[in-house]
Amino acid sequence: MPNALFVEIEARQSTTEEIRDFLEQALAKAQGExxxxxxxxxxxxxxxxxxxDTFDGAMGRIKHIAGAIGxxxxIKTVTSLHGMPHVSMSEIVAAIVPDPNAVPTVGTYVEIETRLGAGRDFGEALVKARENAASEADTxxxxxxxxxxxxxxxxxTFPHEEARAAHLHGIAHNGVMEAINRFVDTPVVFRRFDIIASKQSGWIGISSAEQQVHSEQPVRVGPKTA
Structure with a gap:
């Protein structure tokens, strides 16, 4: 089952560039996984x-957490961070995976909590939104x-700010916002970010299309042409 891991880190005021450097140098370790x-x-x-980061199974995620970056x-939690990192584990409902040669520089991260009982419907709306996102050349x-x-x-993720702005005014984002208006009552957390470093494998050899995130909802993982 394809899944993901998101770790949020807050640096102490005096260690912000130290943490940036740590993350930039961690790319070499990620490339070795x-x-x-x-x-x-x-x-x-x-x-x-x-x-x-993303994985095509739970074992890959476990090995990553226990690896050199983790x-x-x-160590940085003790020496350089403001509190413990916040870790969120997730299943991939739908995805457009990047070309390994793509060079992303910016992106967005949106956190959503649906009203009770609306999770499945919202998930299906996200699966449909994938098709629209795939039509955006610079997503x-x-x-x-x-x-x-x-x-x-x-x-x-996007190659530059202009592409991110275009996405936020495009059909895929508007579709997600329509689903939010239908199925969400609580505030949505929307954040922009810059990309320090990235590894993109292209998910060569993965066959996720028939796997299930949960019953009745298939995974949609693949390049734009899938």
Whole structure:
């Protein structure tokens, strides 16, 4: 089952560039993890950072958490971070995986909690939104994530700010917003980020189309042409 991991990190005021450097240098370690499909080190603002990565099974995620980057974060928690990192594990509901040669520089991360009982309907709306996102030439990667029974998130990347702005006025984003208006009562958390470093495998060899995130909802994972 394809899944993802999102780790939010807050640096102490005096260690922001130290954490940035740590994340930039962590790319080499991520590249050495064959089970880590895609890996992004991101920065929301001066002191808030994150890591988003994807896997085609739970074992890959476990190995990554126990690996060199995870161990390094444990040390940084003691020496350089403001509190513990916040970890969110999720299942991939639908995705556009990037070309390995794509160069993303910016992205958005949206956290959504549907009203009770509306999770399945909202998930189906995200699956439909994938088709619209695939039509956007400069949407390099797009992941719809199921974080809890009624919890979802969308993570996407772009080559430059103009592409991100176009996406936020485009049909895919508008479709997600329509679903939010129908199935969500609580505030949505919408955040922009810059990308510090990234690994993109293209998910070569993965066959996720027939796997199930949960009963009655198929996974849609693939390049734009899938």
């Amino acid at each position: 064959p089970d880590t499909r895609d890996w992004y080190a991101i920065r929301f603002d001066e002191s808030h950072f994150g890591i988003f 161990r390094g974060l444990v 390099l990667a797009w992941y719809a994530l199921r974080t809890a029974k009624n919890g979802y998130a969308v993570f996407d």
